[in-house]
Amino acid sequence: MHAFNLQPKPLSLAERLADLAVDALIDEADLSPKPALVDRRGNGAHTDLHLGLMHASALSLWPAFKEMAESAIAFGEVGVPLREAIGRIGREGEQTMLATTNGVNTHRGAIWALGLLVTAAALDCSNTHASTVTLRAARLAILDDRFAPRPLSHGAQVAQRYGARGAREEAQLGFPSVIQRALPQLKRSRAAGHGEQNARLDALLAIMTQLSDTCVLYRAGEQGLHTMQLGAQAVLDAGGSASLAGRRRLHELDEQLIALNASPGGAADLLAACLFIDRIASADGINQGAF
Numbered sequence: 001m002h003a004f005n006l007q008p009k010p011l012s013l014a015e016r017l018a019d020l021a022v023d024a025l026i027d028e029a030d031l032s033p034k035p036a037l038v039d040r041r042g043n044g045a046h047t048d049l050h051l052g053l054m055h056a057s058a059l060s061l062w063p064a065f066k067e068m069a070e071s072a073i074a075f076g077e078v079g080v081p082l083r084e085a086i087g088r089i090g091r092e093g094e095q096t097m098l099a100t101t102n103g104v105n106t107h108r109g110a111i112w113a114l115g116l117l118v119t120a121a122a123l124d125c126s127n128t129h130a131s132t133v134t135l136r137a138a139r140l141a142i143l144d145d146r147f148a149p150r151p152l153s154h155g156a157q158v159a160q161r162y163g164a165r166g167a168r169e170e171a172q173l174g175f176p177s178v179i180q181r182a183l184p185q186l187k188r189s190r191a192a193g194h195g196e197q198n199a200r201l202d203a204l205l206a207i208m209t210q211l212s213d214t215c216v217l218y219r220a221g222e223q224g225l226h227t228m229q230l231g232a233q234a235v236l237d238a239g240g241s242a243s244l245a246g247r248r249r250l251h252e253l254d255e256q257l258i259a260l261n262a263s264p265g266g267a268a269d270l271l272a273a274c275l276f277i278d279r280i281a282s283a284d285g286i287n288q289g290a291f
């Protein structure tokens with residue numbers, strides 16, 4: 001007699017990395033209360049986004065992340081062929097995202113950041129330390145992709161106008177917002193016993209204190225950017241999101257940014273990148289499926 005094998009088929013490395021990337025996006029979207037961003041409470045400064053759309057968008061990107069990881073395994077090294085392969089997959093992923101959201105830009109920056117990080121992690125899953133993976137991602141990001149269109153994107157427009165560094169430079173520099181701000185803050189707030197949700201909010205705020213978020217600059221100019229950076233610092237200085245004083249500052253910042261129509265979408269993407277890196281760096285080797 002044949003017994004059915006009810007054991008689920010083990011996931012491949014590429015599938016596990018894609019799962020982690022999607023989890024990071026969903027964890028970011030769900031985290032509340034985030035200033036002026038879509039969260040469990042509402043739509044923040046957005047009229048065309050909501051939580052269900054953020055989740056659907058995140059899930060639609062799973063095949064793109066898996067394909068990027070598979071390309072990394074197939075090419076086996078940082079180089080132009082891999083850079084151009086993930087560029088093509090990223091652009092296709094963006095089309096899938098837009099088809100899923102009816103044309104709303106939910107995760108363009110996240111496809112870029114997480115796409116590079118998933119690819120970098122898949123290149124050598126025996127070493128997934130935060131700084132190693134982000135450095136590998138940076139080496140990919142500085143390579144030229146001959147097939148990348150050069151549209152006058154919102155990011156490009158504010159780069160011209162304000163000389164701001166955007167998503168491309170953040171990746172090319174090895175994600176300093178993640179390595180120097182978000183991850184250390186996440187660890188400090190966890191160590192202080194602030195609880196996971198507050199630690200993640202504090203990590204987001206740490207990113208916001210310094211980032212040239214091109215979404216904020218495009219929507220609300222330098223006034224919006226200063227409000228975001230100073231307001232985020234004020235929350236942390238008041239004790240962070242786990243303290244009553246910090247919580248009050250956080251609500252003030254939410255109101256101020258919404259009034260300015262300033263949504264820190266770039267900071268949100270980098271929080272997702274931080275959560276992904278935290279997961280793969282703390283798991284005892286993604287090989288062993290420890291996450």
Ligand SMILES: CC(C)(COP(=O)(O)OP(=O)(O)OC[C@H]1O[C@@H](n2cnc3c(N)ncnc32)[C@H](O[C@H]2O[C@H](COP(=O)(O)OP(=O)(O)OP(=O)(O)O)[C@@H](O)[C@H]2O)[C@@H]1O)[C@@H](O)C(=O)NCCC(=O)NCCS
Pocket residue numbers: 046086087088089090091105106107108109110111112113114115116145148153154155156165166167168170211212213214215219263264265266267269270
């Ligand atoms: C390299 C690219 C990321 C293109 O970058 P560029 O700056 O030229 O283009 P943008 O279209 O402006 O997109 C950049 C997105 O990156 C996020 N971001 C912003 N600032 C930063 C920063 N300093 N560091 C890191 N990341 C940053 C941000 O994405 C989030 O916000 C979006 C929502 O914003 P919102 O204002 O609501 O929406 P918009 O439609 O833009 O405006 P409104 O009309 O609503 O006002 C959301 O997407 C979040 O994810 C920026 O939007 C890259 O896209 C690229 O070159 N891709 C080509 C394909 C490729 O090579 N892929 C590689 C595979 S990994």
Ligand SMILES: Nc1ncnc2[nH]cnc12
Pocket residue numbers: 028029036037038039044046049054106107110263264265266268269
């Ligand atoms: N939670 C969020 N709200 C608005 N824009 C975003 N871009 C990425 N995550 C976002």
